[in-house]
Every structure is written in C-alpha cells, then in structure tokens.
Amino acid sequence: MKITLHHAHEARSMRVLWLLEELGLPYELQVYDFFDKSLRSDSYLALHPAGRVPAVEIDGQVMLESGAIVEYLAERCADMGLGRAPQSDERMAYLDLLHYGETLGQHLANLTQAHIVLYEPWMRSPTQMGLETKRLAKVLGRLEQLLSDGRDYLLASGFSAADVAVGYGIWLAPRFVHLDALPHVAAYRARLITRPAFAKALPPEGARRIYTQAFYEVPNV
Ligand SMILES: N[C@@H](CCC(=O)N[C@@H](CS)C(=O)NCC(=O)O)C(=O)O
Missing domain, CATH: 1.20.1050.10 (Glutathione S-transferase Yfyf (Class Pi); Chain A, domain 2)
Incomplete structure (x- = not known):
C-alpha cells in the first residue's frame, strides 16, 4: 500500500498516525500547521474540501474520516489482529x-x-x-x-x-x-x-502544538 497521511500535530489525524505505527506500515507524512491557514490553501482544499485533517491517500484514493480510516486500515492488515472480523463475537x-x-x-x-x-x-x-x-x-x-x-x-x-x-x-x-x-x-x-x-x-520536540496548557479551566461567570 502507498499511503500519504495529511496531519496536524495533536489533531484527530493523530489516530491515523498512531494506527499506522501500531501496524508497522510505511507512510509519507505531510504536516500542516493547525493555525496558519495552510489547511485553507487551494492545494489542500482540492484534497479535503472542508479543510480538515486527517486526509489520507491510499493507493491513489482519498479517505477523510479518521474513524473510517482506522477501521479500513485495521481490516486491510487483518493479520495484525487490531480489527475484529465481521462474524466474531466482539x-x-x-x-x-x-x-x-x-x-x-x-x-x-x-x-x-x-x-x-x-x-x-x-x-x-x-x-x-x-x-x-x-x-x-x-x-x-x-x-x-x-x-x-x-x-x-x-x-x-x-x-x-x-x-x-x-x-x-x-x-x-x-x-x-x-x-x-x-x-x-x-x-x-x-x-x-x-x-x-x-x-x-506525538509532535516532535519544538513543534507547534494545539494544546499548550496542561489544563484549561472554565472561566467563572
Ligand atoms: N470527524 C472528522 C473530524 C475532522 C476534524 O474536524 N479535524 C479537525 C482537527 S481535530 C480539523 O481539521 N480542524 C480544522 C478546521 O476546522 O479548520 C474525523 O474524525 O476525521
């Protein structure tokens, strides 16, 4: 499988990245800054018209929904045991x-x-x-x-x-x-x-993150 994952650090695309690592699959990673509007560029919108991550290209086809991508990849790599077969009790x-x-x-x-x-x-x-x-x-x-x-x-x-x-x-x-x-x-x-x-x-050392506070307190009204 030829896989390219379009990812922003700490976004839902982390699910796909994590699963690819669990499965030991080779992939190419394209990282976007969550805040700098690169998800609104014409080239990215041509891939994902709503400008979200993840987007994943798998052998020339594109998937845009992290849950479906996770399910699909687990099925494609059934021998890794991370999915559960249609007839299984679970x-x-x-x-x-x-x-x-x-x-x-x-x-x-x-x-x-x-x-x-x-x-x-x-x-x-x-x-x-x-x-x-x-x-x-x-x-x-x-x-x-x-x-x-x-x-x-x-x-x-x-x-x-x-x-x-x-x-x-x-x-x-x-x-x-x-x-x-x-x-x-x-x-x-x-x-x-x-x-x-x-x-x-996880994001590499020094990468720009979405979450910079350990805890986000709800303000008092
Ligand atoms: N249900 C979608 C949600 C994708 C989504 O909304 N991703 C967020 C990051 S967690 C995003 O790309 N936000 C950028 C934006 O809304 O501009 C999935 O799980 O793949």
Missing part, C-alpha cells in the same frame, strides 16, 4: 466503541474551539464551556463503567483499533476534565500512552 462492541471515539471527539472539538481557537474572552461562552466539560465527563463515564471489570483495553480480548480511535480522546481529555473521579479511565490512559506506537504519533 464485532458489535468493536465497531460501537471505535466510533464512540467521535462522541468524545465532538466535545473535545467544541472545548478546543472555546478555549483555544476563540482566543478573546468576549468570544467565549462560559456556559457552553461548562456544559461541554460536563458532557465530556459523562461520555468518559461510559468508559469508566466498561473498564471497571479490570480489563486492560476496551475489548476483553485485548488491544484493538477501537483503543486507537477512542484513545486519542482519552489522551486529550485531562486537559479539560480532571480524571480523579475516573480511576479506570486514568489507568487505561496510562497504559495507552506508554505504547511505543503512541509515542511516535
């Missing part, structure tokens, strides 16, 4: 959890916009920021419940592409929500971020 849970990554993703994106993209205080709504924070905590609550039986990863059988899709959000979540009340999620996060493939998906 198939339903696998797909359900893999796509739950975007339920986390929507709140993280809204919080990123509110805390970081809308940089002037007057642009922000503390009410909306507080609500999104609570909704993110609630979404994490489902995972806390799932992991409370002592499993290491989302599926009882072990690490899968669903952990990559969800894991991006789990990595990011503590910038917005304290994990003290979610001990199983916190332990799961610690397991995920020590995976060598995850470390390779």
Whole structure:
C-alpha cells in the first residue's frame, strides 16, 4: 500500500498516525500547521474540501474520516489482529466503541474551539464551556463503567483499533476534565500512552502544538 497521511500535530489525524505505527506500515507524512491557514490553501482544499485533517491517500484514493480510516486500515492488515472480523463475537462492541471515539471527539472539538481557537474572552461562552466539560465527563463515564471489570483495553480480548480511535480522546481529555473521579479511565490512559506506537504519533520536540496548557479551566461567570 502507498499511503500519504495529511496531519496536524495533536489533531484527530493523530489516530491515523498512531494506527499506522501500531501496524508497522510505511507512510509519507505531510504536516500542516493547525493555525496558519495552510489547511485553507487551494492545494489542500482540492484534497479535503472542508479543510480538515486527517486526509489520507491510499493507493491513489482519498479517505477523510479518521474513524473510517482506522477501521479500513485495521481490516486491510487483518493479520495484525487490531480489527475484529465481521462474524466474531466482539464485532458489535468493536465497531460501537471505535466510533464512540467521535462522541468524545465532538466535545473535545467544541472545548478546543472555546478555549483555544476563540482566543478573546468576549468570544467565549462560559456556559457552553461548562456544559461541554460536563458532557465530556459523562461520555468518559461510559468508559469508566466498561473498564471497571479490570480489563486492560476496551475489548476483553485485548488491544484493538477501537483503543486507537477512542484513545486519542482519552489522551486529550485531562486537559479539560480532571480524571480523579475516573480511576479506570486514568489507568487505561496510562497504559495507552506508554505504547511505543503512541509515542511516535506525538509532535516532535519544538513543534507547534494545539494544546499548550496542561489544563484549561472554565472561566467563572
Ligand atoms: N470527524 C472528522 C473530524 C475532522 C476534524 O474536524 N479535524 C479537525 C482537527 S481535530 C480539523 O481539521 N480542524 C480544522 C478546521 O476546522 O479548520 C474525523 O474524525 O476525521
């Protein structure tokens, strides 16, 4: 497979980068600055008309949705064992959890916009920021419940592409929500971020990041 991943550090394209590393697939990486409008260039918009990352070119075809890309690549590399076959008992849970990554993703994106993209205080709504924070905590609550039986990863059988899709959000979540009340999620996060493939998906030293604060507090109203 010839793969080119279009990526911005710390954006959802990290899911694809992480999975490519888990699968040991060769790829070319094109990195864009999240803030400098390079995702709005004519050449990038020709690839992704909405100007988002990821975009991935695979053997001349283009995919634009990180969950679908993760699912597809896990299927293409079935022998690596990160997908779950259509007839397997875990198939339903696998797909359900893999796509739950975007339920986390929507709140993280809204919080990123509110805390970081809308940089002037007057642009922000503390009410909306507080609500999104609570909704993110609630979404994490489902995972806390799932992991409370002592499993290491989302599926009882072990690490899968669903952990990559969800894991991006789990990595990011503590910038917005304290994990003290979610001990199983916190332990799961610690397991995920020590995976060598995850470390390779992080921005290199000195790269411009989206998230520069350890925690983004909701302003008092
Ligand atoms: N559901 C899409 C969302 C893609 C998306 O919105 N990516 C964000 C980064 S996390 C982006 O490119 N934002 C740039 C922008 O909105 O200008 C996916 O998971 O691939």
